[in-house]
Amino acid sequence: MGKYLLRRILQMIPVVIGTTLLIYALVFALPGDPVAAMFGDKPINQAVAQQIRSEYNLDKPFIVQYLIFLKNALTLNFGKTFSGQAVIDVMGRAFPVTIKLAIMAFVFEAIFGVVFGIISGLKRGKWYDSVILVVSLLLISVPTFVFGFVLQFLMGVKWGLLPVTAGSNPGFIDLLMPASVLGSVSMAYIIRLTRSEVSSNMAEDYVRTARAKGMSNSSVTLRHILRNSMIPVVTYLGTDIGALMGGAMVTERIFNINGIGNTLYQGILRGEGPLVVSIVTVLVLVFVICNLVVDMLYAVLDPRIRYA
Amino acid sequence: MQKSSKLTVVVAALSAAVMSLSACGGSSNNDASSTADNTINVYGCEPQNPLVPTNTNEVCGGNPIDLLFAKLVAFDDKGNAKNEVAKEIKASDGNKKYTITLNDGWKFTDGTPVTAASFTKAWSYGANVTNAQLSSSFFQNIEGFDTLQKKGADKNAQLSGLKVIDDKTFTVQLKDASSVFPTMVGYTAFAPLPESFFKNPKAFGQKPVGDGPYKFVSWDHNDSIKLVKNADYKGTAPAQNDGITFKMYTDTQPAYADVQGGQLDVLEQIPPSALKTFQKDSTVQAYNKPGSVTRAFTFPANLKHFSLGSQEGNLRRQAISMSINREQICDKVLNGTCSPAVDFISPVIPGYSDSLKGKSVLKYNPTEAKKLWAEANKISPWSDSETVEFSYNTDGGQKDVFDALVNQIKNTLGVKAETKPIPTFAEFRQNITERKMDALFRTGWQADYPAAEDYLTPLYSSAAADGKGSNDGDYKSTEFDNLLTKAASATNESEANKDYQAAEELLFKDLPSVPLYYENASGVAAKGVKNFKMNWKNLPVYQELTKK
Numbered sequence: 001m002g003k004y005l006l007r008r009i010l011q012m013i014p015v016v017i018g019t020t021l022l023i024y025a026l027v028f029a030l031p032g033d034p035v036a037a038m039f040g041d042k043p044i045n046q047a048v049a050q051q052i053r054s055e056y057n058l059d060k061p062f063i064v065q066y067l068i069f070l071k072n073a074l075t076l077n078f079g080k081t082f083s084g085q086a087v088i089d090v091m092g093r094a095f096p097v098t099i100k101l102a103i104m105a106f107v108f109e110a111i112f113g114v115v116f117g118i119i120s121g122l123k124r125g126k127w128y129d130s131v132i133l134v135v136s137l138l139l140i141s142v143p144t145f146v147f148g149f150v151l152q153f154l155m156g157v158k159w160g161l162l163p164v165t166a167g168s169n170p171g172f173i174d175l176l177m178p179a180s181v182l183g184s185v186s187m188a189y190i191i192r193l194t195r196s197e198v199s200s201n202m203a204e205d206y207v208r209t210a211r212a213k214g215m216s217n218s219s220v221t222l223r224h225i226l227r228n229s230m231i232p233v234v235t236y237l238g239t240d241i242g243a244l245m246g247g248a249m250v251t252e253r254i255f256n257i258n259g260i261g262n263t264l265y266q267g268i269l270r271g272e273g274p275l276v277v278s279i280v281t282v283l284v285l286v287f288v289i290c291n292l293v294v295d296m297l298y299a300v301l302d303p304r305i306r307y308a
Numbered sequence: 309m310q311k312s313s314k315l316t317v318v319v320a321a322l323s324a325a326v327m328s329l330s331a332c333g334g335s336s337n338n339d340a341s342s343t344a345d346n347t348i349n350v351y352g353c354e355p356q357n358p359l360v361p362t363n364t365n366e367v368c369g370g371n372p373i374d375l376l377f378a379k380l381v382a383f384d385d386k387g388n389a390k391n392e393v394a395k396e397i398k399a400s401d402g403n404k405k406y407t408i409t410l411n412d413g414w415k416f417t418d419g420t421p422v423t424a425a426s427f428t429k430a431w432s433y434g435a436n437v438t439n440a441q442l443s444s445s446f447f448q449n450i451e452g453f454d455t456l457q458k459k460g461a462d463k464n465a466q467l468s469g470l471k472v473i474d475d476k477t478f479t480v481q482l483k484d485a486s487s488v489f490p491t492m493v494g495y496t497a498f499a500p501l502p503e504s505f506f507k508n509p510k511a512f513g514q515k516p517v518g519d520g521p522y523k524f525v526s527w528d529h530n531d532s533i534k535l536v537k538n539a540d541y542k543g544t545a546p547a548q549n550d551g552i553t554f555k556m557y558t559d560t561q562p563a564y565a566d567v568q569g570g571q572l573d574v575l576e577q578i579p580p581s582a583l584k585t586f587q588k589d590s591t592v593q594a595y596n597k598p599g600s601v602t603r604a605f606t607f608p609a610n611l612k613h614f615s616l617g618s619q620e621g622n623l624r625r626q627a628i629s630m631s632i633n634r635e636q637i638c639d640k641v642l643n644g645t646c647s648p649a650v651d652f653i654s655p656v657i658p659g660y661s662d663s664l665k666g667k668s669v670l671k672y673n674p675t676e677a678k679k680l681w682a683e684a685n686k687i688s689p690w691s692d693s694e695t696v697e698f699s700y701n702t703d704g705g706q707k708d709v710f711d712a713l714v715n716q717i718k719n720t721l722g723v724k725a726e727t728k729p730i731p732t733f734a735e736f737r738q739n740i741t742e743r744k745m746d747a748l749f750r751t752g753w754q755a756d757y758p759a760a761e762d763y764l765t766p767l768y769s770s771a772a773a774d775g776k777g778s779n780d781g782d783y784k785s786t787e788f789d790n791l792l793t794k795a796a797s798a799t800n801e802s803e804a805n806k807d808y809q810a811a812e813e814l815l816f817k818d819l820p821s822v823p824l825y826y827e828n829a830s831g832v833a834a835k836g837v838k839n840f841k842m843n844w845k846n847l848p849v850y851q852e853l854t855k856k
């Protein structure tokens with residue numbers, strides 16, 4: 001187990017170097033000159049532009065720029081933005097907000113997804129099963145931003161039940177609506193996944209055996225059906241944490257949340273290489289770690305799986 | 309037994325997470341509008357650069373800076389310059405030399421006095437290439453600018469054209485005569501800076517100290533910039549509220565929803581989704597009047613069939629302009645948030661006229677357009693395989709306008725027309741500055757200071773052509789340049805404006821670019837906000853907003 005873990009952690013090093021190089025190359029290849037764009041419609045003062053380029057190392061060839069970035073990153077110096085803030089400070093402000101949002105969305109989709117999935121799966125064909133199926137289908141097919149705008153207009157503007165946008169230092173109430181919008185699509189998938197797993201496991205031999213032994217209905221459901229149904233759901237949830245953080249861009253713009261998605265969006269628009277690369281690298285790390293945790297969880301859920 | 313205990317751990321961990329989250333819910337909902345004081349929450353965005361007047365050329369940083377710094381002159385809502393820190397700005401030597409006297413009693417918010425050196429040192433800092441200031445070009449007409457623009461200039465070097473006479477007086481020696489100089493010094497880049505700035509410009513950029521109607525409190529990155537009323541300010545436009553908070557957004561749509569919901573007081577842009585409805589929206593107060601931003605398109609100077617100065621090019625340029633129905637674009641595409649252009653400046657700028665000779669070329673006239681196009685075909689035929697192409701950047705929300713333009717040209721002239729969208733503004737501008745554009749392209753202008761000069765000189769003078777300025781169509785006309793020079797040495801504004809209008813009439817003949825419309829100053833304010841109106845810069849008059 002320990003050896004396996006170590007091997008997995010060592011594997012992260014080439015992944016991180018590879019992604020930073022790739023993302024840096026992509027930002028570098030973005031058409032348009034960020035320094036020229038700073039001047040807007042106005043004439044570009046070449047002498048000043050040159051001075052800015054050398055300050056941000058933008059006048060050096062790609063690979064030199066990348067190596068400078070990598071060298072500084074090792075000492076946790078991720079460079080600075082055009083407005084003179086350290087990238088690490090920008091991330092330090094934005095990540096906690098997005099993590100809060102992602103955790104809330106995660107809890108939302110996990111609880112409601114699994115609960116509705118189980119209800120649906122256990123009582124297939126009942127009217128509430130149909131209702132749950134139709135609602136989940138709707139959530140999957142309607143784009144997130146449509147759902148976001150509609151919810152924002154109804155709950156925020158029209159009825160005034162929840163804050164319209166999240167604003168500064170968002171708390172639980174501020175993030176309630178954004179988190180449910182962010183988690184809604186995944187919730188719908190989890191409902192469907194849980195439902196099909198539960199209903200197929202119900203027909204398994206070991207369930208019949210357990211019932212034949214005279215085991216109570218609730219422990220059959222909890223110990224045999226649910227436990228076995230959770231493996232694919234946990235896989236899905238694990239990979240979804242990364243997706244929730246990276247995918248928060250749309251939700252964060254709708255609800256004006258000062259998180260990673262919004263920061264990344266602005267960074268791309270302004271051509272701020274170091275900022276974009278640093279954020280994406282952290283997101284990649286989150287993805288890789290989540291995958292590792294999911295693999296570890298398998299061993300907990302299924303005793304047949306052992307890592308060596 | 310062992311199995312279930314593991315599952316219990318998972319469930320327990322999940323519920324613990326839920327509980328810790330709901331526990332932190334108590335501290336929620338701190339939107340500032342619920343506070344009782346008279347602080348106004350206005351729309352803002354994260355500044356792209358530190359808050360230094362000479363390094364800020366975009367609205368995100370520019371709007372807070374303009375409230376923090378009082379300049380030599382201030383502009384009223386109509387765009388007329390009024391002396392503020394200056395007691396007198398006196399021209400001599402045919403508008404080539406200015407003697408500036410300051411009023412007594414002006415102080416920065418750190419208590420230090422505003423002196424002549426506060427201006428001269430600030431301007432020299434801005435002009436010095438070593439400091440890499442984005443607005444450095446504004447000082448280019450001051451004697452000594454070229455020396456400071458040489459690579460490796462000493463970072464403390466001063467502009468030789470600025471001379472401090474005493475604490476309250478300094479002189480400015482210009483390279484070329486300029487009648488607009490007393491207006492220009494009202495622009496952001498000409499703000500005075502306190503001594504503390506020169507000791508540590510970096511720290512100052514995060515925490516500026518000014519002499520304006522407001523005092524800086526905090527800049528919470530990506531979140532807000534807070535300003536409070538400066539009680540010591542005694543200029544022309546004192547604050548009637550307790551403070552202004554710029555709440556930052558990356559998109560206008562959530563900001564609009566916040567105004568509807570009362571979480572934001574003022575928004576000076578209308579998101580595309582609300583363009584149709586905002587004037588009838590009962591949850592907000594709407595404002596919509598002609599403004600100072602102009603929209604046009606420009607022809608690359610040597611574009612085949614359209615080349616500048618050729619007879620064929622001239623006919624085709626006029627034909628294109630006359631096949632555009634500007635009223636229809638403003639009414640139907642932009643839902644009444646713009647006004648059709650009739651000149652090359654804007655209705656809110658001193659010097660505007662709606663009765664210039666030759667303005668009929670901006671009028672929709674399909675018969676005349678067809679006739680001119682046919683005449684041009686006699687010189688050099690337009691083959692069926694050729695297309696009139698329009699290029700624009702898609703991140704500026706101009707798609708609908710250009711789709712409409714293309715259709716109008718197709719319908720009027722019966723030729724093929726297409727749009728050539730470019731994804732980002734950065735790439736679009738790069739194509740233009742490198743002169744790689746092979747289609748008609750979107751241009752627009754927001755004046756920095758309210759003067760006809762600030763539209764005509766940067767956009768159409770020969771000195772700004774060939775990549776040296778914003779004359780993207782490389783228009784070069786000696787006659788036009790002479791009129792600008794004449795206006796620059798005029799003794800008063802109305803005389804100068806006569807020359808500028810004569811210069812505009814030349815533009816109607818040559819059509820280096822085709823004006824389309826003036827973008828309206830349109831915005832919304834929450835119910836309960838009083839004195840909501842917008843100025844010549846398409847911005848709310850922040851100082852007058854109040855909730856009492």
